[in-house]
Amino acid sequence: MxxxxxxxxxxxxxxxxxxxxxxxxxxxxxxxxxxxxxxxxxxxxxxxxxxxxxxxxxxxxxxxxxxxxxxxxxxxxxxxxxxxxxxxxxxxxxxxxxxxxxxxxxxxxxxxxxxxxxxxxxxxxxxxxxxxxxxxxxxxxxxxxxxxxxxxxxxxxxxGGHVRAGEQIVHPAEFALDSVLPGEARGPLLGGNLSMLGATMGTLAELDTQGCILFIEDVNEPLYRVDRLLTQMRLAGKLAGIKGVLVGDFAGITTAALAPLLVETFGPLGVPVLAGWRSGHCDPNVCLPLGARVRLDCGRQSLVLEQDLFQA
CATH class of the missing domain: 3.40.50.10740 (Murein tetrapeptidase LD-carboxypeptidase, N-terminal domain)
Known part of the structure; x- marks a missing residue:
């Protein structure tokens, strides 16, 4: 699929x-x-x-x-x-x-x-x-x-079905976002814990990233290991077809420290990257609907649902 x-x-x-x-x-x-x-x-x-x-x-x-x-x-x-x-x-x-x-x-x-x-x-x-x-x-x-x-x-x-197509997934205003790479993209929001995305490659849970907005987060991983995981995904061909990247919390690594690696990894792909999103091993931990079609807009620093999550 x-x-x-x-x-x-x-x-x-x-x-x-x-x-x-x-x-x-x-x-x-x-x-x-x-x-x-x-x-x-x-x-x-x-x-x-x-x-x-x-x-x-x-x-x-x-x-x-x-x-x-x-x-x-x-x-x-x-x-x-x-x-x-x-x-x-x-x-x-x-x-x-x-x-x-x-x-x-x-x-x-x-x-x-x-x-x-x-x-x-x-x-x-x-x-x-x-x-x-x-x-x-x-x-x-x-x-x-x-x-x-x-x-x-x-x-x-x-x-509860209270977030509908065309509405933003609200991010708490008191936590700043960082538009690491500019642009706008649409696609299914997929991903999760970066270490698990790497661990499941070659298994029946391997993620097909073609055409998706890739979401990543992690915890207790120093910067060099995040580099290794992203490099693994790049070498496995998992980054070539993505439309954009939403970067969640990387506990222990600031967005400022992570940004150069994000630019190095995703800059050549010409895709938008929005970082600092409070989802993952963090407080608060904003819910994300995986598999739902979304629009990522780094100019407005927004994530908008493009489909209802539930049948009428």
């Missing part, structure tokens, strides 16, 4: 009040206060169901692979579940890729929400199911972690 402007993307049903969120842990483990979790959803007019793997721990994983895989499949298959929220990142999603039942998922498309290690699932579901997913706050560190308001509000606004 190629990343082109005409790609049909499954549009989910907007999440209504009273909807039920599945809480799964396809990667790492974390302690959960189940009462606190249930109350968080209830306070916002929703319900939740915590799946078994989210309450388990096996070393650096939240339960064994079969349990985490079963939770993911069960959440998609259950008609009572409206959206699937990942508990945290860490590591482990890649271990499930070759066992995913894409046919089951295609028959039951639902919003999947997460970032970081969850990038492996985002890219796999787009490539094999044409699914729109959400690079947004996860339960443990983001929604229960007291992050700034746009983290929660941007997620719930998009899931």
């Amino acid at each position: 190629n990343c082109v402007d005409t790609l049909p993307v499954h549009l989910h049903r907007a999440i209504p009040q009273g909807a039920c969120f599945a809480i799964i842990a396809p990667a790492g483990s974390a302690r959960l206060d189940t009462h606190k979790v249930s109350q968080w959803f209830a306070d916002r007019g929703y319900r939740c169901r915590i799946y078994p793997g989210a309450l388990q721990a096996q070393g650096y994983l939240a339960g064994p692979d079969p349990q985490r895989l079963q939770d993911l499949h069960d959440a998609f298959a259950d008609p009572a579940i409206d959206a699937i929220l990942c508990m945290r990142g860490g590591y482990g999603s890649m271990r499930l890729l070759d066992q995913l039942n894409f046919e089951l998922i295609r028959r039951n498309p639902k919003p999947l929400i997460g970032y970081s290690d969850i990038t492996a699932l985002h890219t796999a579901l787009y490539r094999h199911c044409g699914m729109l997913t959400f690079h947004g706050g996860m339960l443990n560190a983001d929604l229960l972690g007291g992050k700034l308001a746009p983290t929660e509000s941007s997620l719930l606004a998009q899931l």
